[in-house]
Amino acid sequence: MQSSSEQPEAQSKTVRFHDWVLQCDVEATRRAYAAVLKGGPEDCGCCYCRNFQSAWQLVFPDEFLSLLDDLGIDAAKPVEVCDYPGSVGLRRFDGWFHFVGSIAAHPPTEPRDLQPMDPVAARLPEAPPVSATALVDRRGRPFSVRFSHRADLAASPFEGLQVSQLDFSGSIPWVLAEPQPEG
Numbered sequence: 001m002q003s004s005s006e007q008p009e010a011q012s013k014t015v016r017f018h019d020w021v022l023q024c025d026v027e028a029t030r031r032a033y034a035a036v037l038k039g040g041p042e043d044c045g046c047c048y049c050r051n052f053q054s055a056w057q058l059v060f061p062d063e064f065l066s067l068l069d070d071l072g073i074d075a076a077k078p079v080e081v082c083d084y085p086g087s088v089g090l091r092r093f094d095g096w097f098h099f100v101g102s103i104a105a106h107p108p109t110e111p112r113d114l115q116p117m118d119p120v121a122a123r124l125p126e127a128p129p130v131s132a133t134a135l136v137d138r139r140g141r142p143f144s145v146r147f148s149h150r151a152d153l154a155a156s157p158f159e160g161l162q163v164s165q166l167d168f169s170g171s172i173p174w175v176l177a178e179p180q181p182e183g
Contacts (some may be wrong), residue, residue: 003131007116011024011025011027011028012024012025013025013070014104015067015070015071016038017067017070017104017133017145018035018106018171019107019108019119019133020103020109020117020133020147021101021103021104021105021106021107022099022101022102022103022104022107022147023100023101023103023104023165024071024099024100024102024164025100025161026070026071027072028100028161029071029073029099029100029101030072030096031175032098032100032157032158032161033072033073033074033157034074035075035155035156035157036074036077036155036157038053038077038149039074039076039077039078039079040077040078040079040080040081040095040153041053041078041080041095041112042076044068044147045157046179047088048081048083048091048181049081049083049179050164050176051083051091051172051174051175052081052083052093052095052172053178054175055172055173055174056075056076056078056172057169058138058139058170058172058175059137059138059143059172059173060075060137060138060143060172061135061136061137061138061143061162062138063097063135064135064143064145064168065182066176067145067166067175068097068166071097071101071145071166072100073097073098073099073166076165077096077097077173078095078153079096079097079098079152079153079154080095080096080152080153081093081094081095082094082095084146085170086171087159087178089174090171090172090173090174091171091172091173091174091180092169092170092171093169093170093171093172094167094168094169095167095168095169096152096165096167096168097165097166097168098151098155098158098163098164098166099163099164099166100116100158100161100162100163101162101163101164102149102162102164103147103148103149103164105129106125106131106147106153107133108131123183130148132144132145132167132169133145133146137170137171139173141170141171142171143158143169143170144168144169144170145162145166145167145168146166146167147165147166148164148165148167149164149165149167150164150165151163152165153161155176166169
């Protein structure tokens with residue numbers, strides 16, 4: 001496993017994940033998630049989010065789940081999940097979580113990796129690097145993880161705290177009894 005942690009001081013914890021080094025306050029993150037009643041997909045309730053809520057445990061790699069635990073993140077409460085068409089019986093998704101802390105070091109980036117993910121981010125003064133760490137999900141499909149100093153749609157328990165964002169993407173099987181919508 002590539003995730004390890006050290007305790008440099010009482011509130012701050014160093015978490016190493018591949019080439020990423022993160023400083024986090026695990027207890028503050030846990031308290032914030034305990035105050036969040038529902039994650040974004042559960043709150044939304046559309047068929048795509050209901051499918052994600054039913055299937056994420058089939059997809060998230062063990063290494064990713066360990067990372068979430070190391071950071072104090074509740075794996076059942078992603079902030080948001082965006083669903084995209086995939087092949088029959090399979091959907092692609094992107095999503096993110098927040099944690100209290102910061103990015104101390106990130107993987108080397110190539111010039112193209114320094115380009116922001118979207119036009120709005122391009123106007124931000126500190127557009128984050130978007131190098132992703134490649135993993136393999138529980139079904140052998142690509143799964144990626146990256147971090148940024150963004151805090152898109154941060155829930156109110158995170159207000160006033162130094163927050164960083166953990167983005168993830170992969171594919172998920174369609175597990176609902178209802179037919180998978182086209183597109």
